[in-house]
Amino acid sequence: MFKLSRRGFMVGCSAAVAAMAGGRISYVAFGSAEDEPNQEIFVAVFLRGGMDGLSAVFPLAGDDRGYYQESRANIAIPTAGDNAALPLTSFFGMHPAGAPLFDLYQAQNLAIIHAAGLTSDTRSHFDAMQYMELGTPGSKSGASGWLTRHLESASNLPPEIIMPAMAAGNLSPTSLAGSRETIGMTSPNGFRLNMHWSQNTWMRHTLREMYVGDTWLHAAGERTLNAVDVVELANPGGYTPENGADYPDGSFGNNLKSIAQIIKMQLGLRVATVDLGGWDTHEYQGDGGGGYFASRFGELSRGLAALFTDLTNSGGTDHTKRLTVVVMSEFGRTFKQNASRGTDHGHGNVMFVLGGNVNGGQVHGQWPGLHNDQLYDKRDLRITTDYRRVLSEILIRRMGNPHLGHIFPGYETYQPMNLVAGADLTPNYQPLDPDATPTPTLTPPPGSTPTPTPTATEGGTVPPLETPTGTPQPALNNSTFLPLVQK
16 A cells, blocks of 8 residues: 655655645645545556457357357357356356456446447457547547546546546557646656656756746646656555455556556546557467467456455545446457457457446346347447447446537437446536536535436347646745645
8 A cells, every 4th residue: 555655755845746735735645535526536448459248248048159159169158167157147157267357246346238339330440449539439530539528528626636647558548639637657666757866856856947838738747747756755666455456467467556556646546548458369269268368358357356456445445436447449359250260350349347336246238139130240249339328327427527528529329327326417418618617516426326227138138627837836844745744
């Protein structure tokens, strides 16, 4: 958990914390989750390459099971014996490598939405990813990502946040394109100014002088320097995951661990993104529930379970109660295996929603069936749930942002699926006036009761920022920093 070292305190007592001393430092830096005006955190996990949703969650019984086994003679997940499916319902099963996710499903913290995804007719990785992350299916002309537009239109956020958005990893995704607030980070411990200690003070002062101004570039530079100062103050190299959380080795596990660290630091994080690639399984996907797909799905499952475990009751605060994680991929795979015992680019897929306010333990959505006449183009799982419907419910019920017309232009058919708890704010399908100031709205209270809507039966169907300027550095003194340490 977060521990403050003396060295970290001395390093951190520089520009950033001092510059924000006149702002809302009580909850922005090392504050209390309960004291924040909007506690919700959204984590977007994107599976690059097109995950095979029909190997992750698949039919166990009925005619569709027969079609599944016939079309996937080698790669079908068995229902008995070694690598047997984990039974979600009497109709749906989960890949055995997903055991950590299965535990979260049974604890009702994980919801599954099948036959979901991008409705645009494309099997291009690059087009599909761009459509989804821009939030404009069929159009790549937009300059900003859907998460960027969420942050732009959210009227319930405090005016001063050190780190509102974080891209965990080496690259910032298209969903955060155009954001002036996103901090890219591979590890909090490496998020520092790399210089000799003797040059530290004057270099920081020089950089701050460079970024005093009123343009977006000055604002971005100042925000980054603020974040560097405060993250260093937290001594992130001494971090130990809590509650026995065991992150998988590799960049995905490390990136999730970084997100957990930043959440616990109370820097005001509202949005985080993380990628897991390697899902383009054209060859040797894995026979009988084993092989490559099992390894990849196992890494995903262990990582998400570790994040959830790590954030549970951290120092008496259950951060999972303000956390919502969405897992999605650009498209699914073909229903029938190919000659190389893999699958090719498809259409419909599965989505996962994880969190402390998720209506879990259910497979949501309308199952379209796997008979040849029910498949999309007679080859792929048909989509019955637009991915924007899933994201819109989280935006409205958890993030308290009803401005769907700004976030997903042209999408005007939202109906809640009862995936998460929260208040059903009236969707606003109109574009935002860039000159207008949005009226603040309250985040859905933790105890609010959602309005139930039908979900899929087993094998059945359902009815259908103002830019900041450079801030002079006040003199460092105990009155500035002692309240912060005490907090």
